[in-house]
Amino acid sequence: MIPSIEAKPKSQLLPTEYDRAEQQFIQLLETEDLDKKLAAQIVNASEFEKVLNKAIEVAYAGTSGDDSAHRFLQRVLYRINRLKLFWYDDLRHYTNERSLYLRTVRDQIEEAWQEWEAAQLNVAAYQGIDDIGQALRDRFAADVDPAPSADGLFYRDRVTEIGYRRLVAIASLDGLVEASQLSRTLGGVGNEVHAVLTRLLIEEYGGGRLSRKHSSHFTTMLEELGMLSRPEAYFDLVPWQLLAIVNHSFLLTERKRYFLRYIGGLLYGELSVPATFRNYQAAGERLGFSAAAMSYWNLHIKVDELHGRWMLDDVAIPLVALYPADAWELVFGYDQQRLLSDRAGTAVAQAVREAQQTALKADN
Secondary structure, eight states, X not given: OOOOOOOOTTOOOOXXXXXXXXXXXXXXXXXXXXXXXXXXXXXXXXXHHHHHHHHHHHHXXXXXXXXXXXXXXXXXXXXXXXXXXXXXXXXGGGTTTTOHHHHHHHHHHHHHHHHHHHTTSOHHHHTTOSOHHHHHHHHHXXXXXXXXXXXXXXXXXXXXXXXXXXXXXXXXHHXXXXXXXXXXXXXXXXXXXXXXXXXXXXXXXGGGOGGGSHHHHXXXXXXXXXXXXXXXXXXXXXXXXXHHHHHHHHHHHHOGXXXXXHHHHHHHHHHHHHHHHHHXXXXXXXXXXXXXXXXXXXXXXXXXXXXXXXXXXXXXXXXHHHOTTTTHHHHHHHHHHHHHHHHHHHHHHHHHHXXXXXXXXXXX
């Protein structure tokens, strides 16, 4: 582990200090033979490490922590995790994808972060659930078509064109590479559960036809709105709470021991999308956008109801029978994903409101 530095628990760094440290980290990412140069002291990472340790201290000291610290840590973690996917870009960008130093940084952040996340729920209580299958069915029934939230009503009835564009910009980070983490779970032995997950991935990927790939619909939506369709074009707009969902998915799909947690989270993700996206669709219709400018929402409203049912009946419930001693992790993964999603949804809605308010002030 990278040595910690002594610091006062309540002292916090300035956002500019985090920004400077992130730029230093990007330089490390792009350094050829990073591990060798660090060992030979040709490259010095001490300043970045000081900020890293301080950020972990202030982010995970309590129930909420410091937003700037959270943002810094999730952005660093995302930059490491994205090396696990291929972006059809300069091959030299992947020179450090197996760097032991980057792995150490990742593990240090994840250990503290995951302990903090788990503390938000009573993990021990999940191990005492008597009927795991019924617990999952009850959650499915409650979350598949909930009453609109305050944020949902805001999108449906009051979001402006400025706000809608900000929503699309933020959502593009994940929408343009949708289902990429799922693809990392499909290697290995085939069975009925594996077959359903493979079918789900094939649908997400448009059966191998680029025009039908779900992420292509997001590209179309961006282009119809006259926005940038390059992946990560709006990275700086993404709240840390949404980055945390992406990074959480990377972690769960990389660690096969967390497979059940991932499936529980995927179940929640698939079944809850239609209710959320109906508000976005209604907003687009109210604002007079074309069908193409709402195509991603429209598609998922249609298909994810079915996908949610697949995930419950053909994936989660069979796994309860296959792993009776560990099946509680399905419920824990479900509830953790719901918690992460609720937190991210609140942050995104706040960012959308702020974009509208900024535009209103500029006009006055």
